Amino acid sequence: GAVVSQHPSWVICKSGTSVKIECRSLDFQATTMFWYRQFPKQSLMLMATSNEGSKATYEQGVEKDKFLINHASLTLSTLTVTSAHPEDSSFYICSARDRTVEQFFGPGTRLTVL
Amino acid sequence: QQQVKQSPQSLIVQKGGISIINCAYENTAFDYFPWYQQFPGKGPALLIAIRPDVSEKKEGRFTISFNKSAKQFSLHIMDSQPGDSATYFCAGYSGGGADGLTFGKGTHLIIQP
Numbered sequence: 027g028a029v030v031s032q033h034p035s036w037v038i039c040k041s042g043t044s045v046k047i048e049c050r051s052l053d054f055q056a057t058t059m060f061w062y063r064q065f066p067k068q069s070l071m072l073m074a075t076s077n078e079g080s081k082a083t084y085e086q087g088v089e090k091d092k093f094l095i096n097h098a099s100l101t102l103s104t105l106t107v108t109s110a111h112p113e114d115s116s117f118y119i120c121s122a123r124d125r126t127v128e129q130f131f132g133p134g135t136r137l138t139v140l
Numbered sequence: 141q142q143q144v145k146q147s148p149q150s151l152i153v154q155k156g157g158i159s160i161i162n163c164a165y166e167n168t169a170f171d172y173f174p175w176y177q178q179f180p181g182k183g184p185a186l187l188i189a190i191r192p193d194v195s196e197k198k199e200g201r202f203t204i205s206f207n208k209s210a211k212q213f214s215l216h217i218m219d220s221q222p223g224d225s226a227t228y229f230c231a232g233y234s235g236g237g238a239d240g241l242t243f244g245k246g247t248h249l250i251i252q253p
Contacts (some may be wrong), residue, residue, distance in 0.1 A: 027221035060240045061240070068246075069243045069244065070241070070243045072242070075240050085240075121241075128189075129174075133182055133183045134181070
């Protein structure tokens with residue numbers, strides 16, 4: 027089956043620093059990748075959609091200058107949380123779509139900002 | 141994103157019983173309705189999905205029932221097992237997969253042995 031990995035699985039950083047999260051499709055080429063955010067005991071909220079080689083499309087209310095997304099290849103998308111603050115602490119999950127309609131999710135990255 | 145309303149928020153079912161989770165959607169452009177299972181600290185895993193031209197789909201113990209006119213769909217878990225204890229999310233999306241998923245708020249399911 028289609029496998030999506032994320033790295034790191036968890037990260038703790040100080041307020042004001044930047045953190046990069048990688049999302050990789052391991053056994054398929056992902057034309058589209060998505061980034062979601064999930065707070066404890068809540069649902070997943072779509073942050074942005076990224077297509078290989080083009081700028082990401084951000085959902086309303088998501089700061090594109092704070093959450094930088096790069097989809098440089100068909101197997102890799104990165105999310106950089108710039109100048110992170112405690113309110114950015116959350117579970118960040120990516121998904122990747124192959125040529126079918128299915129979305130395959132990564133295992134998530136737990137970000138804690140102190 | 142338009143909403144997908146999911147109920148109940150939490151559900152306790154005895155082992156061997158039927159677990160039923162309901163969802164309703166607003167966006168008539170949705171053309172794909174997946175259900176995901178999520179364990180604590182993990183990413184969601186696709187369980188089963190349905191398109192609006194089908195009224196029912198069954199895979200093993202999991203069945204989706206779909207009512208297009210009412211804009212509602214539901215997940216039935218037959219012979220529920222303790223290992224099914226997890227959070228379940230319904231979702232919808234449009235655009236043939238080009239769009240991101242709109243998730244329901246989730247149902248925390250507990251199967252009592």
